[in-house]
Amino acid sequence: VNVEECTSQDGECSANVAAVDFDDGDQDYGEEEDQEEEESISPGTNDEEGCIDTDERCSYWAESGECDNNPNYMHIYCALSCDTCPERHVKTEEEVQLLREVAQYGEAQKVEGAESANTFEVIRKTLDYMQNVVYAEDSTINLSPEILGECVNRESLCAFWAAIGECQANPGYMKLKCAPSCQTVKLHDLIQNPLRFHYYDALIQSNLFFRQCEMIDINNRCPPLSDDVEPGLLPGGLNAMFERIVATAPGNNTQIEVAEGMTNYSVVVHSRPAPVEGDAVISKEVDLEQPPWLITFNNFLTDEECETMISLGHESVYERSKDVGALQADGSYDSVESNGRTSENAWCSHQKKCRNQDVPKRIHERIELVTGIKANHSEDFQILKYEPGQFYRKHHDYIELQADRQCGPRILTFFLYLNDVEEGGATNFPLLDIAVKPKKGQAVLWPSVLNSDPKSKDYRTDHEAQDVIKGIKFGANAWLHLYDYMAASEMGCT
Numbered sequence: 136v137n138v139e140e141c142t143s144q145d146g147e148c149s150a151n152v153a154a155v156d157f158d159d160g161d162q163d164y165g166e167e168e169d170q171e172e173e174e175s176i177s178p179g180t181n182d183e184e185g186c187i188d189t190d191e192r193c194s195y196w197a198e199s200g201e202c203d204n205n206p207n208y209m210h211i212y213c214a215l216s217c218d219t220c221p222e223r224h225v226k227t228e229e230e231v232q233l234l235r236e237v238a239q240y241g242e243a244q245k246v247e248g249a250e251s252a253n254t255f256e257v258i259r260k261t262l263d264y265m266q267n268v269v270y271a272e273d274s275t276i277n278l279s280p281e282i283l284g285e286c287v288n289r290e291s292l293c294a295f296w297a298a299i300g301e302c303q304a305n306p307g308y309m310k311l312k313c314a315p316s317c318q319t320v321k322l323h324d325l326i327q328n329p330l331r332f333h334y335y336d337a338l339i340q341s342n343l344f345f346r347q348c349e350m351i352d353i354n355n356r357c358p359p360l361s362d363d364v365e366p367g368l369l370p371g372g373l374n375a376m377f378e379r380i381v382a383t384a385p386g387n388n389t390q391i392e393v394a395e396g397m398t399n400y401s402v403v404v405h406s407r408p409a410p411v412e413g414d415a416v417i418s419k420e421v422d423l424e425q426p427p428w429l430i431t432f433n434n435f436l437t438d439e440e441c442e443t444m445i446s447l448g449h450e451s452v453y454e455r456s457k458d459v460g461a462l463q464a465d466g467s468y469d470s471v472e473s474n475g476r477t478s479e480n481a482w483c484s485h486q487k488k489c490r491n492q493d494v495p496k497r498i499h500e501r502i503e504l505v506t507g508i509k510a511n512h513s514e515d516f517q518i519l520k521y522e523p524g525q526f527y528r529k530h531h532d533y534i535e536l537q538a539d540r541q542c543g544p545r546i547l548t549f550f551l552y553l554n555d556v557e558e559g560g561a562t563n564f565p566l567l568d569i570a571v572k573p574k575k576g577q578a579v580l581w582p583s584v585l586n587s588d589p590k591s592k593d594y595r596t597d598h599e600a601q602d603v604i605k606g607i608k609f610g611a612n613a614w615l616h617l618y619d620y621m622a623a624s625e626m627g628c629t
């Protein structure tokens with residue numbers, strides 16, 4: 136994916152970065168400042184930076200009165216913002232030695248506050264694992280030096296996170312960023328949903344533990360899906376899906392009842408291929424002779440749902456949007472700022488305690504009901520905020536390297552408009568000559584792939600978010616994948 140192209144106004148930008156935002160998204164629990172090694176780990180002295188917020192939203196919560204409303208959580212996990220820092224922990228000789236030794240395996244670790252004892256226990260286990268398993272003389276771990284060199288703690292709070300259960304709660308991130316701190320994690324602790332076992336059949340047969348350093352290698356971490364996993368769309372399924380959506384919109388046809396959890400939406404068709412006869416050939420050539428689908432939904436969301444989504448974005452924190460960057464040795468990819476995309480966005484994820492809330496959950500379910508694609512094929516909502524002058528230049532949502540991964544490619548974009556914009560901010564499809572103006576509660580749906588082959592990119596759905604001229608624009612992306620995105624994301628396999 137070429138990000139450089141985004142710097143030119145008319146160039147094609149890379150697709151934007153996916154929901155597991157390894158660097159900046161879900162896991163910035165603390166202020167990452169480099170420790171002054173000697174000062175912070177000599178016995179009997181105190182770490183000047185010892186008191187931490189464990190969630191980037193702590194200061195926002197503190198300002199909203201949460202230190203008083205929710206003291207049990209806040210006083211410990213947002214101690215810095217609530218000004219409830221515990222007595223500093225005075226380190227023993229043994230603890231100082233542990234900190235020195237563990238610093239060989241990545242970032243120096245911060246140990247302070249209520250979880251100190253458990254965090255030191257993690258560090259003892261980490262050293263045992265690294266010295267006696269990974270780097271043991273008779274080590275059975277068979278990894279290239281390059282991958283082995285990647286098995287380091289990349290954050291100073293890795294040991295702390297491991298101590299509070301993040302290796303189990305957030306394995307996709309922790310596996311890649313804190314492998315030494317997680318050591319070995321039992322497969323059964325990770326995969327509570329038995330439906331997901333099919334991804335890991337081979338591993339379950341051979342080894343009941345995920346040995347974290349081995350999991351840095353994407354070939355170990357992300358075995359290919361078995362053949363019996365059902366895709367969200369079969370060849371020919373895309374056209375059938377759109378035909379069904381158009382025929383069953385309750386707002387277009389008073390005979391159709393509004394189903395439970397549904398709004399009384401109507402559908403407008405902006406572009407579509409000619410209807411096909413029953414035994415027509417399904418082929419790429421036939422697809423490309425006909426225009427692709429592009430439809431909008433009026434009243435897809437209620438006003439209240441739109442407003443809730445905007446404020447959930449604030450709670451999850453809007454940050455400068457990023458594009459997909461370079462592929463890393465561990466198979467993940469960087470997220471990078473680009474001149475082609477200047478909005479801010481917030482991910483409505485489980486980690487941000489957003490995805491499972493009533494409104495986003497209900498909208499995921501509504502999208503599932505309309506498209507027939509299971510909600511776990513959808514990335515987290517990416518809630519967008521554009522100020523005047525902000526935009527996203529021409530790009531495509533399809534991410535090439537996902538086509539052969541467990542999640543499969545993005546097949547559909549379900550884009551939601553969360554408010555009315557005074558001027559500008561249309562979603563424009565230059566190759567189709569269609570511009571969709573933002574309207575509160577409206578949605579637009581288009582495919583990223585071809586009807587004949589749901590793995591092949593349909594380049595004709597290139598699009599751009601035009602500059603907002605007046606007012607602020609709020610919207611949200613739901614990217615639907617060919618396979619279960621959430622399962623793949625949990626394992627760091629997207």
Ligand SMILES: O=C(O)CCC(=O)C(=O)O
Nearest residue numbers: 151527561562600610612
């Ligand atoms: O904001 C819009 O109208 C579209 C945004 C978009 O294309 C994207 O985020 O991928």
Ligand SMILES: [Fe+2]
Nearest residue numbers: 530531532598
């Ligand atoms: Fe897009």
